[in-house]
Structures are given as structure tokens and as C-alpha cells.
Amino acid sequence: MNPISAVKSNWRVLLLVAFVGFAVVALFIPGGIVADNSVAGNESLQDNPTNLEFGLGLEGGTRLRAPVTGMTAEGIAPDAVSDDGQVDQNRIDELEATLRGDGAEQLGLEPANASVHVQDDGTVVAEVFTDDVSDAEFAAALQSADADVSEDDIRDGVSQRTRDQIIETIQTKINAAGLSGGTVYEQTTPNGDHYIVVEVPNMGSDELRTILSERGVVEVVAYYPTESGNQTNETVLTGDDIASVDPPRQEESRPGQASQGYVVPVQVSEEAAPGFQQQMNEQGFTDPNEGMGRCSLDTTNGTVDFDHENEQYCLVTVTDGEAVAAHSMGPSLAETMRSQEWANDPIFQMGAQNQQDAQSLSVNLKAGSLRAPLDFGESQVYSIEAAHADQFKQYSLLIGLLSVLTVSGVVYARYTDTRVALPMIVTALAEVVVLLGFAALIRMPLDLSHVAGFIAVVGTGVDDLVIIADEVMDEGDVSSERVFQSRFRKAFWVIGAAAATTVVALSPLAVLSLGDLRGFAIITILGVFIGVLITRPAYGDILRRLLTDR
């Protein structure tokens, strides 16, 4: 037989061998087929003898699913947007004011808890991000500003834009916390509920929850005496006014003064800088004879203690409504502000009590505040220690091996002929290797549900091989190629039909967001396809070589 016809008649087996080879490279060669190993240097990867990636359940970490707190009224003010798309900003502001104002019918919400914006399709959306307001109050407040809305138009949840902003903020927050590999995404249930899902490897559930429950609204408040001598508070900078943030560092101690803790150097935006400078000058912070260096507020238990006797000129850092640090104006900063030069290079240091606070302040400034809080009462949490996850990894490998051994044993017991049984087992295993290679190639993080999928693949795989073997060896000799082909085709009809039902049965799981089961469904469906297209035809070829007289 010449080489070309040999290849021709065995191409199915060769295809399987090629796929297995490909899979082995993808699995075991570091970097493998994916040349751009973007996560190189990640330690957990280097410990791993294969290129497989593992999900939370087998690697350790925390996953948290929670909806966003808030409610929404859509399409409330058709008058605010003209037909050509011009937005009447005054009208929007008016609507927003009714949510924030303190008048009758109005809601008196913090600015962070209310929002009105125009969506891409030109409809106006009002949202409140708190549970303290009822549907009726929300509707009444909007009606008082002549909005076109009734109580029935109010729905739970927030707008797409808000969810997108939240996802972006959380992503920045967990990246800034120095956690690589964390992911944030949105999940929508079939009945239209939206959940924010946060997955972070190597982090406990309480730690993640602390990060997520902090809203992270940062403000700088000037605390100073007015002309009448009473101390007053005025917000002078908000998180939006900060253009860039440097990593936190320990404050340099000034002559004659003990170090006051940590600071986060920030650059104030060009728009906000002149106003801030002017306010500081007017309020007397920069005057060496008045406010400069005159802040002696102490902190107890992490909050600033406002009990004092002398007049105080303090710049107070407020996070989520809580005063966390109070600092005085330093002489050099005061001088540049007095001379109006500061606004040209508006660098400023925000104070914090300790390194941890400074770190979280820096993160909050960088990530911005969470647009709306997450509703932990409706959440789902899964968290597993790395050690325990590692145990699961070993156990599931063991369970997989046990299942394969069992299947091999039964198949051997049934046929008692290694010429039939051995290729069957080897082919079924090849299917798993190809699938594993594929998982490594696309960097699919494997979890327990995927393991169940792999075992299911071995099961369906062997079932189909049994069908092929029985059909082909049925009714006497398989002497000619033609007889073999016709029987093989008959067997394939059943296999195709069975594969179609398995795919149909599992496809809802692959699409619906039903927790951890997606991986199981995806692996099983992929396995069915690889089986029908590659491994089963190859097994047919192997069997033919063994059975026909060639």
C-alpha cells in the first residue's frame, strides 16, 4: 500500500491522533499553543504541572452574587428631550432636585443616592439607591416636579448604566486591592432580575464583603469657625474633583510636630483647583495668623472626635459619611495657596489614620464611589479555603480515575476481548484528553461541575462505542469494506440521534444562568460534539482494521 492511500484509508484515526497531540501540547507545554501567556509569573500557575486553569471551587476564593439596591422610574419626562435629541439640562436638574430637596413631597436624599439621566434611546430615567424610600414616596416626589409617572411605573432595580458603573468600580476596587484574577460581571435571570457577580480567588468572604459594602464616597470637608465664632462644616472637595491619585505614604513629620499618620497624595482637577484655593483663602485656612496649622482634633476608634475647646481649622476626610481623619493646613501648602500659585500645580495630600485606611482611601479615590450599594440580604455567597479546594481537586481526580476504571472493567467483562475493549477505553480517554486540551487552550477555569461533565463524557462516549462495536460485529463476518461501511452508517444514525437528545437536554443549562451548572453542560455538550465528529469515526476505523481482512 502506498503512503497516500494509507493516509486516505486511515484519516479518521490520524485526525484523532492529531487532535490528541494538539491537546497534549496545549495541556503540558508551558505557554503551549497560547504564545501570549499573559498570566505568566502568577505563582499558582507555576505550581501547576499542566496549563489547566481552575475555578474557585478547585482553587479557593470567594464568589458573591447580589442585586443592586434601588428603584427606577423610566420614561418619566418626555418633555426634557426634544425630537432631535437635544436634552433640556435644566429640566433634568429640576427632577434631580426634587429627589434631593428637603421640601414637602421631596425626598431629601444624599446626592449619591439619587440620580436622573437620559438614556441612549432618549428616555429619562430617575433612580434612587436606598431602601428607605417607598414606591409611593418616590412617585409622589417625581409628580411634584410634574413628571409623567405613577406608583405602578416604579420598578425594583437600577438602570443598565448604573450597573455598568458599579461593575467598573468594583473591578477597579478589587484590582487596586492587589488581587489578580478577580472578575466582576452581570448575570440576568430568566425572569429579568439582574445580579452583580464578583469572583475573587484567594480571598475570604468577609474580606470581600467589607470591600463591597463600603460605598466609598469620599469628601474633604473644611471644619472652621465662622465670623460668629461657631464651628461649621463645608464640603470643599468631592471624589469627582480628584484627577489622579498616588500610592499612600507616611507623612513627613514637620519640625516641632509629631507625624500625623499617613497621607494619600492627590492631584485636584483643573476645574476644581481654583475654587478650592479660593475657599481655603477665604475661610482663613492659609493665614499663618488665623488657621494655618491649627487643627488638634483627635481620633477615637477610627473616627474624628469633634470635642474641642479652641478654634479649629481642619480639613476632614469623610468616607461614607464618617469623618476618618482631620489634618491641618501645612505652611508650604498655605503659602502657595496664598500666592495663588497652587492652582497651577494642584497637588494636595489627603490624611488618613493608618496605612490600612490610607490604602482604602486611595482605592476609593481611584475607583470612585459605588454608584449604588449592593443588597446583601438577597445575595448568594460561596467561599472556599485554598487548602480545602486543593483537597477537592485531588478527590475529583481520584473519582474520575475510579469511574474510568469501572467503565473499563464493565466493558472488558462484557466483551472479554481486549481487541474490542482496549481500543474502546483508549478512545474514550482520548476524548477526555482532547476536551482537557481544549479547556486549557481557551483557559476555561475548571470547577467541580466540569469534573462531573468529564465523567459524563466518558459515560456517553463508551455508550456510543458499544453501539458501534455491537452493530459492526453483528450477524457474522465483516469480510468486506462495503459491509463494514453500511453497518457503521447504521450505527451512526443511532449515535447521532442520541447525541442530538443529549445536546438538546443540556443546552438550557448552558444558556440559563443556573449557578455552577453551566460548566457541566458546556463540557458535556462539547464532549458530545468531539465524540461524534472525531473520536467515534476513529474508533470505527480501528475496529475495521481489526475485523476486515486487510
Place this chain on the structure above:
Amino acid sequence: MEKAYFGGLQEKRYMAYFDVPEIEYNRYSNRQLAAVPLAVLAVALLVLSGSFLVYGTPVPLGMDFAGGTELTVQTTASADEISAAFDQQPESVTGAGGENQYIVQFASTDSQSLREQAESNLAQDGDSAIVQSISSTSASFGQGSQQTALMGLVIAFVGMSAIAFLLFRTFVPSIAIVISAFSDLVIPLAFMRLVGIPLSLGTVAGLLMLIGYSVDSDILLNNHILRRSGDFYESTYRAMRTGVTMTVTSMVAMLVMGIAAFLFGIDLLASIGIILFVGLAADLMNTYMLNLSLLRWYKFEGIRS
């Protein structure tokens, strides 16, 4: 029937350790054959509806669907001490895979407080963290999952039925597949109620898998009887030889996986394994009694009318 089935391999005598017995079907009437699986199906439906009337759900709902918290703790404390360590009475405390590991379930969803209680009240086992894993689902989230799971099952079943009708394009053989698949789902569900296995994401996956797996042997049987020439009983025996091998192989594999996973404390794999084992056993009965009697009726009587 003991002729040479093995063609080219005939020189080696066919001596399997397990062989599929040939059942003398002609000794039983169609009614007799169908009575057993139908009676089992009726009992299963009775169990489920009774449970629905008494408990409000046909099967007990697990944490994934009813809400609650599950902790895996590693501690030198005994199971009783673990129960006493929490303000809330645990629903259950069971040993998990590793030494000194326990799975503790609560109806409460305050995972933070449960974690704190575990960490402050339980004795540490060496250097291991006390709380090895924690998973918590709120009742409303579980409610949503319930609807999603039910929808998934219905879509899968309807899709499977549609494929059955597409493949055979005749009413009786197609409906025979659909009825046995339905029974294959209902019997394990009733089994879950009787044994007290709660419905979890894992068992739902098992049930969906069952829709795919169990139909294979039905398709094989229908295919051999309807699309092949030859004697009815000979075709049946051939289909059975292949089909029973398939189902028994899967059953044994699932049993091993279920038991091993149960011993190791991996719930997801244990429930998939057990559900598939029971469902496939039911499938053996449904395929070779119910489906077969319908096919025989169709082939010998139905086709003429």
C-alpha cells in the same frame, strides 16, 4: 440465538463475564408487560402529589433552592459540640471527606454571623482554618433558581420530545419514548422524596442528564425494531444486548462516582451519581417493558388499523 455474533472474532468463543439474558417476551401479553412500569409510575406520582399536598413541594428543596447556609468546618470538636456552638440550631451536621471535617447546614442566611460563631466557638484542628468553605443563598435568590431550574427541565423535556417525533415521525413509537422518559424523571424524583435527598443544582443536572442518557436506549430499541428487517424478537434481543450493556455500564460508573463522592463529601458529584443510577435503573424497566410493549402492540396490531 447463540449463533456467532462476533464475526471476525469468532475464533475466540464468546464468554463474557456478564451477558444480557434473552427474555422470553412472547410469554407475556402487552398488558402484563406494561402493567409493572405503569404501576411504579403511578406510585411515584402518588408519592410526589402526596408530598405536594403535605409539604407544599413534591421533593424536599435543598439549600440552592430554599435558601440557607452551608459551612464546611474543620475542628476537633464532635458533631454534638458543633451543634451547640451556634445560636441557631443547625439543620444537619454530617461528616465530610477529610478527617475532622463536618458539613453544617443552617436555614439562616446570615453567613457572616455563622462564620464568626464558628471561628470563635469551635476548637481549631492544627493549623487548618476552621471554616473551610461557606456557601449561602438567600431565600429570594433560591426562589429565582427554582423557576430557572423548572424552566430548564421543561425546555429540555419538550426539546427531547420534539427530537423523538422528528426521528421516528410516527405517533406510537415517538410517544413511547416520551412516556418512558417522563417516567425516568418521575421515579427518581419520588425516590428523592422517599430517601430524603433534597433537590439541589446537582440533582437538577442529574435529571437533565437523565433525559439525554435514558432516551438513548429507547432510540436504539425503536431503531432496531422499526428500521431494520427481521423478526421482532430477534431485533429486540439485539437492541437489548447493546442497550443493556450501555445502561449497565453507565449505572456502574455513576454508582462508583456517587459513592466515592459521598465519602469524600463532594455533594455535587454525589447527587448527580445517585440520581443517574436510580434513573437509569428505572430506564431499564421502562425501556424493556413499557416501551417494548407499546412497540409490539404497534407492530402487530396498531400498524394494521
